[in-house]
Amino acid sequence: MNKNILIIGAGPLPNDTIGIREAAGLRTHQFTKTIANEGHSITLVCIHNNDNFTEQVKKDKTDQNSYKNTTILRLHRHDKNLKKTIQNLLNKHNRQNKTDKTDNRIDNKIDNKIDIIFGINTFPSFIAAQICPQNTPLWTDLNGWIMAESQARGFFEKTNIHFANAWRQEKFILKRADKISTVSTAQKFCTIGEMASIGNITFQNFHTINVYSLPNTTEFFKTDKQDNIDTKKRTQKLFKGVKTPKESIIISHIGGYNNWVDTSTLFTAIDNAMSTCPYLYFVSTGGAIKNVSNKAFSEFLDKIDTSKHKERYIFLGWIQTEDMHKVYQESDIGINIDFSCIETQTGARNRLNEMLKFQLPIITTGESEIAENIGKYGAGECVPNENPNAVTTAILKMATMAKESNLSQYKKKCEFMHTQIYNSKIIMQPVLDFINTPIIRDKKNTQQNTPLLFVKNALWYLKKNGIQQSFNKFIQRFL
Template sequence: VVGYAIPSAYPSGFKSTVGKQQRYGQYDFEYHIQSKQDFENTDMLLEIAQEFGPDCLVGCTFYPSYFGAKLKKLLEDSGNSETGKLVPLWADLFGHVMAEAQARAHMDGDDTPLFHYWNSEYNILTTADIFSCVSGRQEYATIGELGVVGRLNRFTSGYRFTNTVPCGLPDEEYVHKKTAIRGKDGIGDDDFVVLWTGGYNTWTDVDTLFEGLVLAMKENPRIRFVSTGGEIPEQDIKTYPHFLSKIRSSEFADRFVMKGWIAGEDVPDHYLEADTGINIDKDIYEVRLGSKNRILDWFRAGLCVLSSNVCELTDIMAAAGAGYVFKPGDPTGLAEKLIFLAEHPEKARATGRAGKEFGFKEFNFSRTTEALQAWVEDPRAAPDWGKDRKIFFEKEKALANLEGITDKQKKMIEERDRRVAELEGIVKKGIAYRIYSYLKIAARKLRLIKETKK
């Protein structure tokens, strides 16, 4: 297992941990947690893979799948001398990345990110042997993309490229450890706590959330809003500050408790003390094709779920009576649901219990990953592996070649930055630091000479 240490979730300067032996239940595995720089170093990934000798590769979510596709190509180009055979790739496309790109472009007022996202998606689509999606809706979107890149060809007729692996939850209940909400920040035992957990991403409709909460608070003084989480540095740094500015100007500002990001181990205590968990989405393709992990967390805790009804999961939840929904972009409908639940807390608790039972039965990991479990028992390449795909024209070939050009440019920039830093060390520092800088340059050149000889 090679994990990516997301910069916003790990301390600055995090150093990769290599090859630790771990055990989960009856399974032993080798666990690498890599910094951003190391994870994006395909030479390091190739070294790990060749030493381990895998029978298959599994990319878990979009970004790791992108590097999984790179690694698969490297293994093929190197002849995979350690295993002597093709290593098929399962790419988990957890959410539709082009819909995410659209939401990002709208937020930034700039379509520039679209090409970056498509270039990455293109390399996964043209390389992986099989795919998983977070919803049935996303499966069809992915099938459309596969047609665009030439994978729906004569060799793959009848082949099932896609599977649904929805958000899931472990078969373990949360345990309350310490008081997190009640008796703090002016919140009493009788108050009705509406909880938000996680990031405020491009899909979050904070305007409807704010208006609905204010309407409800006017009717019921016991309603309190508690939020853990905040902006997402790699994705959205506008939505959360916008929400905070609206709260500051509100007559009910003291009934909003905005905690920001907190330690992950402290979040479950909030689930277990709140009355309902609120999820609110814009009615956009990113949400329609996606899903919501946080809803599964609330199911697991037995917390009543209240959500706008946009994604496939909320449709399923509402049909099963495992949670409450309201129309997207409807603050009045949201307020009505909040007022109803605050006035009937016993119904909220009953719905929370129903959601918990439903979640553990339908969304436990053993069930959600059945297709993946079956595939890794007998991993195979897609039928068009190594075949000529006639749909490709000059434009598509240029797009494929762009990946290599981009990588070379990135390495050139990194090398330039290293040299600039070394020269600055020689020019600006004292004699001791200058000697140190000269030695660093010499060591780097010797290393390059050795690599060239190899």
């Protein structure tokens, strides 16, 4: 049976014309596309955090064509009426008289009751947890562990200020959500630990799974706009043979330089490899990221500027989505270099998913779940973190193989991981099961650290063990 579903997610979406494909928008796309393909009716509230938000909305009003039976409402994260507008939208769907009829962004013809609410990414999930009625099932997706991300951001800013607000949001979500998803198994267990800390792990839910690890899938990295590119534009080169010699070997870094990108190791490894391999060129898309410390990226650019190989570093910036296939067609090797840190161990790496999709052989440092899988299945070379010599060795090995057109073994493994390991039909099945049979979690049976709980536990121990043993236990613990 088809359901009416409200999704509160993040933009920009990967089919938008803004030219930036952020991790939050890709995650929103993964959930929305999966649910829309099942024929459910969706209202998608897309929360943006971009300076050119107004211009983007003008361009992308018709983007709902990317999802069947979906209506999109775009809002800015810093809109002072953000929560109120979404609450009004929900009230209108549920035909409640509390709706503010002065909000002209809401279609007055809406009359279908919302069956299930999804929050995709932490901040949208925080909003969803606040507005979701107690009798409406709520699934929240924590796209990356916000505590680890706060640590990484604070490392460069030399502050611990971000933790309090991060935990405030996460704690509120965990208390309200019926089901929770994460991007890795490591993050799943971090989340379970957080749930235990607020009393959500009890004997009553011993047989209940409330947290799921749903890695990023690879199917949806080929966006709708890539299907409609004319033949002439498809054959136009971006860089190989234009900005580099035709016989060059291209090693590409895709996307933004987040706080956990180890730019020092990346530069040292690439530059050393260039000294040995004169036909090696480095190409990068993306660049600086809003609301992220860009100190390391700036230092990366400064080091390149002083390198004797600086002419062999090509920066394309944020390019249009429909041009991304060219980057992969013209590249020989993809690279991903991370710090050894908690975020790496718990987080996702969209650039690696995309490289698998386009069968680009990969060099990556380890510790992240997907990087370790790439090494395990042979889709690339997985090397130790913060070890420039190991990265250089892997680059020279692959560059030699690329020169000899001998990378097919990696490409076959990329295809295998794309179709078998990161297949959305397998990964996203728990979401579809929840839609078909939604279950509201029992939120009454929680273990809060209160004086009443202490008394209840003491009485239970007394009843079970008798006066003498209880007295001895009291003496042992408190005296």
